[in-house]
Amino acid sequence: MIKKRLGREESQQLTRDKLFDTATELMIRKGFHAASVNVIAEEAGFSKGAFFSNFASKSDLLLQLTQRFKRVEIDRLSTTLTSGYSSEQLSHGLNAYIDTLKNNTRCAILDAELQLIALRDEEFSQHYYDLHEENSEALGKLITIIFNHAGKKPPLEHAALAKTFTALAEGLILQGHEDPAIEIKLVLNSLIQTAEPL
Amino acid sequence: MIKKRLGREESQQLTRDKLFDTATELMIRKGFHAASVNVIAEEAGFSKGAFFSNFASKSDLLLQLTQRFKRVEIDRLSTTLTSGYSSEQLSHGLNAYIDTLKNNTRCAILDAELQLIALRDEEFSQHYYDLHEENSEALGKLITIIFNHAGKKPPLEHAALAKTFTALAEGLILQGHEDPAIEIKLVLNSLIQTAEPL
Amino acid sequence: MIKKRLGREESQQLTRDKLFDTATELMIRKGFHAASVNVIAEEAGFSKGAFFSNFASKSDLLLQLTQRFKRVEIDRLSTTLTSGYSSEQLSHGLNAYIDTLKNNTRCAILDAELQLIALRDEEFSQHYYDLHEENSEALGKLITIIFNHAGKKPPLEHAALAKTFTALAEGLILQGHEDPAIEIKLVLNSLIQTAEPL
Amino acid sequence: MIKKRLGREESQQLTRDKLFDTATELMIRKGFHAASVNVIAEEAGFSKGAFFSNFASKSDLLLQLTQRFKRVEIDRLSTTLTSGYSSEQLSHGLNAYIDTLKNNTRCAILDAELQLIALRDEEFSQHYYDLHEENSEALGKLITIIFNHAGKKPPLEHAALAKTFTALAEGLILQGHEDPAIEIKLVLNSLIQTAEPL
DNA sequence: AATGAATGAGCGTTCATTCAT
DNA sequence: AATGAATGAACGCTCATTCAT
Numbered sequence: 067m068i069k070k071r072l073g074r075e076e077s078q079q080l081t082r083d084k085l086f087d088t089a090t091e092l093m094i095r096k097g098f099h100a101a102s103v104n105v106i107a108e109e110a111g112f113s114k115g116a117f118f119s120n121f122a123s124k125s126d127l128l129l130q131l132t133q134r135f136k137r138v139e140i141d142r143l144s145t146t147l148t149s150g151y152s153s154e155q156l157s158h159g160l161n162a163y164i165d166t167l168k169n170n171t172r173c174a175i176l177d178a179e180l181q182l183i184a185l186r187d188e189e190f191s192q193h194y195y196d197l198h199e200e201n202s203e204a205l206g207k208l209i210t211i212i213f214n215h216a217g218k219k220p221p222l223e224h225a226a227l228a229k230t231f232t233a234l235a236e237g238l239i240l241q242g243h244e245d246p247a248i249e250i251k252l253v254l255n256s257l258i259q260t261a262e263p264l
Numbered sequence: 265m266i267k268k269r270l271g272r273e274e275s276q277q278l279t280r281d282k283l284f285d286t287a288t289e290l291m292i293r294k295g296f297h298a299a300s301v302n303v304i305a306e307e308a309g310f311s312k313g314a315f316f317s318n319f320a321s322k323s324d325l326l327l328q329l330t331q332r333f334k335r336v337e338i339d340r341l342s343t344t345l346t347s348g349y350s351s352e353q354l355s356h357g358l359n360a361y362i363d364t365l366k367n368n369t370r371c372a373i374l375d376a377e378l379q380l381i382a383l384r385d386e387e388f389s390q391h392y393y394d395l396h397e398e399n400s401e402a403l404g405k406l407i408t409i410i411f412n413h414a415g416k417k418p419p420l421e422h423a424a425l426a427k428t429f430t431a432l433a434e435g436l437i438l439q440g441h442e443d444p445a446i447e448i449k450l451v452l453n454s455l456i457q458t459a460e461p462l
Numbered sequence: 463m464i465k466k467r468l469g470r471e472e473s474q475q476l477t478r479d480k481l482f483d484t485a486t487e488l489m490i491r492k493g494f495h496a497a498s499v500n501v502i503a504e505e506a507g508f509s510k511g512a513f514f515s516n517f518a519s520k521s522d523l524l525l526q527l528t529q530r531f532k533r534v535e536i537d538r539l540s541t542t543l544t545s546g547y548s549s550e551q552l553s554h555g556l557n558a559y560i561d562t563l564k565n566n567t568r569c570a571i572l573d574a575e576l577q578l579i580a581l582r583d584e585e586f587s588q589h590y591y592d593l594h595e596e597n598s599e600a601l602g603k604l605i606t607i608i609f610n611h612a613g614k615k616p617p618l619e620h621a622a623l624a625k626t627f628t629a630l631a632e633g634l635i636l637q638g639h640e641d642p643a644i645e646i647k648l649v650l651n652s653l654i655q656t657a658e659p660l
Numbered sequence: 661m662i663k664k665r666l667g668r669e670e671s672q673q674l675t676r677d678k679l680f681d682t683a684t685e686l687m688i689r690k691g692f693h694a695a696s697v698n699v700i701a702e703e704a705g706f707s708k709g710a711f712f713s714n715f716a717s718k719s720d721l722l723l724q725l726t727q728r729f730k731r732v733e734i735d736r737l738s739t740t741l742t743s744g745y746s747s748e749q750l751s752h753g754l755n756a757y758i759d760t761l762k763n764n765t766r767c768a769i770l771d772a773e774l775q776l777i778a779l780r781d782e783e784f785s786q787h788y789y790d791l792h793e794e795n796s797e798a799l800g801k802l803i804t805i806i807f808n809h810a811g812k813k814p815p816l817e818h819a820a821l822a823k824t825f826t827a828l829a830e831g832l833i834l835q836g837h838e839d840p841a842i843e844i845k846l847v848l849n850s851l852i853q854t855a856e857p858l
Numbered sequence: 859a860a861t862g863a864a865t866g867a868g869c870g871t872t873c874a875t876t877c878a879t
Numbered sequence: 880a881a882t883g884a885a886t887g888a889a890c891g892c893t894c895a896t897t898c899a900t
Contacts, residue, residue: 078880096384099297103874114875115882124874175383178376181438185373186294195440202439221450230447233435234428240379240435241400241427242393249428252419253451256458272900276863301891311865312892318863322891474859492780495693499895510896511861520895571779574772577834581769582690591836598835617846625835626828626843633827633834636775637796638789645824648815649847656850668879672884697870707886708871714884718870 082120084110086134089127094176098128098183129193132180135173136197143204161251174239177232202228212254218261280318282308284332287325292374296326296381327391330378333371334395341402359449372437375430400426410452416459478516480506485527490572494524494579525589528576532593535569539600557647570635573628598624608650614657676714678704680728683721688769692722692777723787726774729767730791737798755845768833771826796822806848812855 088110092101103124107117121127184194206224209231213220220227234253238246286308290299301322305315319325382392404422407429411418418425432451436444484506488497499520503513517523580590602620605627609616616623630649634642682704686695697718701711715721778788800818803825807814814821828847832840 081880097297097380099295100384102872104872113882115877116880118875119880119882175380178380178438181440182295182373182376182380184440185438186298198439222447226447229436229439229441230432230451233433233439233441233444233447234431235435236438237431237433237435238427240376240383241396241431242379242382243427243431246431249420249424249431253428253455256454257451259458260454272861272863275899279863297890300889302889313865313894314863316892317865477859493693493776495691496780498893500893509861511898512859514896515859515861571776574776574834577836578691578769578772578776580836581834582694594835618843622843625832625837626847629829629831629835629837629840629843630824630827631831633829633831634823636772636779636830637792637823637827638775638778639823639827642827645816645820645827649824649851652850652854653847655854668882668884671878675884693869696868698868709873709886710884712871713886 078120081110081112081116085112085117085120085127086131089131090135090176093131093179094172098179125190128183128190132190132194132197135176135180136194136201139173140197140201140204143201143208147204147207171239171244174236177236178240199225202232204228205232209254213258213261214264216258216261217264218258219264221257221261276318279308279310279314283310283315283318283325284329287329288333288374291329291377292370296377323388326381326388330388330392330395333374333378334392334399337371338395338399338402341399341406345402345405369437369442372434375434376438397423400430402426403430407452411456411459412462414456414459415462416456417462419455419459474516477506477508477512481508481513481516481523482527482530485523486531486572489527489575490568494575521586524579524586528586528590528593531569531572531576532590532597536593536597536600539597539604543600543603567635567640570632573632574636595621598628600624601628605650609654609657610660612654612657613660614654615660617653617657672714675704675706675710679706679711679714679721680725683725684729684770687725687773688766692773719784722777722784726784726788726791729770729774730788730795733767734791734795734798737795737802741798741801765833765838768830771830772834793819796826798822799826803848807852807855808858810852810855811858812852813858815851815855 085106089101089106092106092109095101103117104114106127107114110116117127121130180194184191202225205228206226209227210220210224222230231250231254234250235246238249243249283304287299287304290304290307293299294303301315302312304325305312308314315325319328378392382389400423403426404424407425408418408422420428429448429452432448433444436447441447481502485497485502488502488505491497499513500510502523503510506512513523517526576590580587598621601624602622605623606616606620618626627646627650630646631642634645639645679700683695683700686700686703689695690699697711698708700721701708704710711721715724774788778785796819799822800820803821804814804818816824825844825848828844829840832843837843
């Protein structure tokens with residue numbers, strides 16, 4: 067095994083990644099305001115200076131953090147959609163997706179935090195909603211496949227459909243609900259049953 | 265026209281109310297952290313000192329603000345439930361309730377803010393969830409009446425039922441949705457249709 | 463027994479006395495700065511307003527408090543000196559005085575507090591030192607009587623003599639010594655032994 | 661002449677020293693409460709932030725300041741004791757010590773300030789008394805040497821002996837006495853004369 | 859005479875950010 | 880690229896004091 071020597075760029079990417087992860091963790095645990103630059107840097111094992119070598123400002127971190135957070139979800143959904151799975155497999159996949167991703171307290175809290183910031187900060191708003199829309203579109207397509215698989219036409223367009231389920235999942239978690247899977251499935255099945263046939 | 269002379273108590277109650285209102289407004293517009301004592305007091309037309317003559321601390325304000333906010337909703341629901349309305353009237357009342365109260369961006373944002381604080385602050389958590397549970401119980405009873413009016417048995421117990429619809433309303437608003445009424449009614453009707461008969 | 467009805471003046475004197483006592487107590491326990499007007503008033507059972515009805519300001523209280531504190535000691539010493547006691551009785555009286563008064567942690571702390579303020583505040587300084595000088599003069603006369611009783615001439619004039627013993631008593635208490643009586647008597651006896659005969 | 665370039669550490673040490681000196685000066689001139697962080701920093705030529713880059717809190721400064729203040733005295737005494745001076749030289753040294761150090765108004769005031777804080781703050785108390793005891797022990801040894809040099813046994817153990825003279829010096833200065841040397845020497849000589857022979 | 863709501867200066871402290879090293 | 884001392888604005892909060900009641 068060859069000891070890998072990191073180049074400057076790789077090394078910095080490592081620093082940046084560690085800062086991202088720590089910042090995400092702290093934003094979830096304490097919120098954006100309480101997650102101070104100093105604490106983020108130190109908990110990541112660096113100094114304040116390293117933070118500002120990697121991010122122009124704290125709000126720059128927020129932008130990039132959001133980008134990364136949403137991109138991960140979008141990529142996961144896109145992969146599922148473009149892979150050659152049958153609609154049945156996708157349907158099962160969605161159930162898993164609902165069970166795992168949306169049943170993820172940490173993601174829900176972070177998303178709520180970001181949404182509150184978006185509602186108050188116009189500049190951030192644009193950034194967030196673009197990504198959120200893309201995410202919702204992808205998730206909506208996936209949910210639509212389930213409806214279709216049951217021979218039904220979903221009652222809402224892609225994004226609206228996805229947002230409904232996201233609202234359900236995240237809204238329940240915010241209320242302290244540990245696992246919103248039951249409610250989500252209840253609503254999903256009910257909507258499928260009452261939906262118009264294809 | 266009689267010149268109203270305010271007593272000391274009345275006068276202070278006025279100050280307190282103004283501070284409450286301003287604080288609520290600012291918590292919605294800027295969030296708990298950004299709504300600093302200084303800004304709250306000044307925007308209410310008082311000095312910082314006046315704030316601390318009326319509230320023991322900023323977190324005391326948060327507690328009382330939450331109490332007041334939730335109590336208003338609980339009282340509104342209780343009044344509706346205990347008044348002699350027929351279940352049909354109640355059913356229409358709920359629809360109105362959904363249209364108005366839950367379609368209230370400001371309330372949704374404030375509630376989300378409080379929920380995020382509750383998730384991170386153990387002491388506040390107890391306070392919030394007690395009130396939230398009471399609120400959910402009352403709302404759940406109201407929603408149950410609609411199901412019964414349609415000859416159906418709701419698929420969840422009171423609190424869980426209410427939380428599902430609250431999640432839907434607040435979750436959608438957090439995503440930037442201006443009016444979640446369509447989705448709420450869609451899900452409500454769907455759940456009623458697919459519910460077991462009484 | 464006739465129920466005493468207090469006139470306005472008597473009633474106010476009562477309030478003032480209670481404020482004095484409480485202020486003294488708090489100045490000892492917490493120091494002048496930490497003994498806030500609010501706490502003094504409340505602990506005395508009154509409102510802030512009552513404080514300012516009786517004292518022009520907090521530093522006015524300090525002045526009057528000092529006056530009262532020093533006056534009590536001066537009066538006690540004067541009474542002892544002018545009463546018809548024999549020098550032997552006075553000598554025993556001083557020993558008792560040393561044992562009780564100067565062995566009084568509370569008085570020592572309060573005096574040290576006042577001395578520090580006097581060293582820093584010119585206006586207060588004048589007030590304090592006048593009283594202190596009077597006190598020292600009286601105490602010095604008493605100590606001189608002991609020396610004379612032993613057939614000796616004290617090695618310092620009245621005030622300087624008294625200040626030496628006050629320094630000893632208060633300085634030891636400030637260092638945490640609970641009972642400086644041993645050291646005081648040691649020094650007193652030693653000085654008497656080595657003093658010139660009358 | 662070589663242009664001195666200060667490293668980061670040296671530079672910070674300079675800042676810290678300036679803050680220490682200014683803080684000491686202000687604590688003497690105005691007392692602990694009145695010597696606010698803001699004033700200390702500004703008078704030292706820095707911003708408030710610089711203070712908190714160098715001290716964790718104001719009470720941390722107090723701890724370190726006390727440490728430094730007492731340590732200087734202890735070191736001076738220790739050096740005198742461990743150097744090869746004859747007891748006669750030491751005896752003269754003590755006289756000088758009494759003349760200079762204890763005849764130091766500033767030190768006396770600072771020590772009194774610290775003692776009052778120690779009497780009221782349990783946490784600080786431990787810190788102060790440990791250092792004070794060490795200091796008293798060293799001073800006591802020195803004073804004992806004088807007694808021995810005169811062929812006498814001191815009437816008190818080391819610490820108690822030292823505290824007696826410290827009380828005398830500081831207590832007199834607190835009373836406004838500018839130079840307590842006369843009283844100190846009077847008491848010292850008197851105690852030596854009346855002490856038991858070795 | 860006594861109350862206590864309101865004031866506004868000041869407190870100790872935190873924070874994002876800068877910059878010399 | 881990374882460090883961390885220094886900055887200065889802002890924070891939550893306390894205080895002596897005022898004044899309408």
